[in-house]
Amino acid sequence: MSRHEIFTNLVSSEEELREMLGSPGKLAAHKTIRFLDEHCRNFIAKSPFLVIATADAGGSCDASPRGDAPGFVHVVDEKHLVIPERQGNRKFDSLLNILANPNVGLFFMIPGLGETLRINGRGYVIKDNGMLEGMTVQGKTPLVGIGIEVEECYIHCAKAIKRSELWQPSTWLTQMQLPSIPHMLAAHIQIPDEVITPEDVEKSLEESYTKRLY
Incomplete structure (x- = not known):
């Protein structure tokens, strides 16, 4: 289309x-x-x-x-x-x-x-x-x-x-209201013959943010 x-x-x-x-x-x-x-x-x-x-x-x-x-x-x-x-x-x-x-x-x-x-x-x-x-x-x-x-x-x-109102904290979503990035990525990642879970993604992101920021 x-x-x-x-x-x-x-x-x-x-x-x-x-x-x-x-x-x-x-x-x-x-x-x-x-x-x-x-x-x-x-x-x-x-x-x-x-x-x-x-x-x-x-x-x-x-x-x-x-x-x-x-x-x-x-x-x-x-x-x-x-x-x-x-x-x-x-x-x-x-x-x-x-x-x-x-x-x-x-x-x-x-x-x-x-x-x-x-x-x-x-x-x-x-x-x-x-x-x-x-x-x-x-x-x-x-x-x-x-x-x-x-x-x-x-x-x-x-x-x-x-x-x-980007810089107005009163308009920001709460932590519970934010999109779940681990769930989004787990749904988007397509690897043949492998299942990626939100827990897998969350662990990978945490390691990346804490050990490979620079």
């Missing part, structure tokens, strides 16, 4: 979209800069979390989180920054995409702040020891990092954060 059998009333051009929703205001249309100024550097230095968006050679997209202590992203100069590649699941979705298609988008967040920082540019998988040694944590130096050549920087307004 193709998507057009489900989504039958589509917007098909920018002209149609603009006619329905309008054009950006003066401030929004002129807020993009092409380099990391002191304000962007300060934002990055205080951010413990980002999402990196990548796509492979065919255009299939991926968005992946990166997080660590505030300042974990190293600003090299006004046009370049480096994200350390910590231990993960070894699928390397972002890295493999960058090797095939260097176009990337970054989305930096600071807890408690509604506005976010967006950066677009070109990504590189780097193994520069001089840069990566400065990102050592708990005695572990990342073997590779993601180098970003900055092309666009701009602040994204807080409307989405305000509408979602």
